[in-house]
Amino acid sequence: MIAPFWSYWNTTKSGVISYRQVTSGGDLQQATSDINQYFPQLNFTATWVFIVTWDSVAFNNMDTETSFQVVLISDGNQSFVLMNYGRISSVIYSMQAGFVTADSMIYFSMMEYSSYTDLTFSSNVNVKGRWVFQTNINYEKGPFLPFGTNNGDTQQYIPKNFYPFGPNNGDTVNPAVDDGSSSVILLNETFQFFGSNHNQLYVNNNGFLTFDQPVSSPYSSMFQSGYDIIAPSWSNWNTTKSGIISYRQVTSGGDLQQATSDINQYFPQLNFTATWVFIATWDNVAFYNMDTVRTDTSFQVVLISDGNHSFVLMNYGRISSVISYLQAGFVTADSMIYFNILQYSSYTDLTFSSNVNVKGRWVFQTNINYEKVTSGSVLEQATSDILQYFPELNFTATWVFIVTWNVMEYYPTMGNNTMFQVVLVSDGHLSFIMMNYGNLAPKTQSVQVGYDTFNSTNYFNMPESFQSNITSLSFTSNVNVTGRWVFRTDSCPNNCLFQENFYPFGPNNGDTVNPAVDDGSSSVILLNETFQFFGSDHNQLYVNNNGFLTFDQPVSNSYPSMFQSGYDIIAPLWSNWNTTKSGVISYRQATSGGDLQQATSDINQYFPQLNFTATWVFIATWDSVAYGNMDTP
Incomplete structure (x- = not known):
């Protein structure tokens, strides 16, 4: 059975189901091109194609349209199935997708790898909405006989993404014991792992590497373990049941050539040029003590170095779906740097997922370093920077933490070098974040930039968040230093944010309060000095409760429409603010005193070429105002 999408489709409601077979023409050319793209080693030429399409079919008696297609392709010797997915309705109560042989010995259920609503976007050949399978693979009927190299087999299936492995390739084999480990392996070259x-x-044996000592635990707990860990697939593997775990390191030969080629492909x-490679392979290892089902799983980890740069490759073959727990990724001993692959891929999908296409x-x-600094010139630089941005603080840095992402690349597009850095600074009482941006390559996926607390009560989204073009971060700033954003993050009383960036406000500071x-x-406010606004000179203004200033007349509109309004408008935050619910709107103008000193200092910081001295300041503040009729100060 071949089931691109088996469910309760009803073409009496809507849709058409149609099919054709061809032995010449454009369909064969397209099929030939497709199969050679997905199986480039075959030199394939299609001689027959059969196409069935379910176009905009309805589910049951509902007005729901779904489109999908199955394509059978052959050259007389080799056969393939393509399943293509268009729009998939979200209102489907039961379905299956995949294939199965009559005796259920060979099958594939796509629902183990993708939800049905995600079929439009998922793939096993990196073509959105397409799944492809080769079907001219023979098998013998009957119960399984003993198999694998443990049982004297000489033929070994090697997934094409694996480096060669096993005793025939010079590997050392780990003892076949439950929860075991290798003896210590002395490396021919130093391997750099995030500063160590x-x-x-x-x-x-349970699917991971450690550096300082062997670890036998079958219960995956990468984080807070206290070890540097590289875990391609940490679970309860048992080679006393089946499978082989083997490893080798090399400093010459074909493995280095392959490693060199791979790294240059991903980091062009x-x-x-690789000078050292370490390869560890878990080949057809069994999960735990299961006997009733086959749980053979194959995966591999490859460490690569040229003496300066270090890389980890994790390769996945067949992954059994009968695994109760698993972790995959890496973590440093202090858990400061880590990557959990299972945040991006289900474990059953590791065979098909990737971050390098x-x-x-x-x-x-x-080989990306991070450092904690408690003395030296870095602290002096941090002290100088913070005092520049917060001159009122009398700050001296006692601790700095720096992480740099240097010449990184975006998946899935290669060759797009990007560099950025985050710096945490503290004196034991006050804390700051600096985000520094170097070259940022254009990308197609959206990003988030900023910070957030665990309960989202304090957060900041930079303007580039949720956008795909982040290159402007290299040139923008909130402290007038190109490519740098700085935030104070320590808690402080009486709303620290207002104390830092607001001028003094409110009736206690001489403000007039709006009704x-x-x-x-x-009412109309006559200005003590003329204010120039892009060619217009204004001597009066109005503070409008809904968050904006006008000059010629008051405007009460709660629906922001700055453009084509016919007014000169300054709108710090125009919306439907309602001080009958909460909040105070107040204003003042000053021609002497601390406000002028602060304004002079601020303008000279942001426009140092001007040699500016403020003689007049007007301040309007909307303090804890509510939106609409909501209790939202």
């Missing part, structure tokens, strides 16, 4: 340099490691800017492969650069009326405005 390692000269030895252990291959632990590096001009990389190679099915079943995840790649990470690990607490919905959609109101101040």
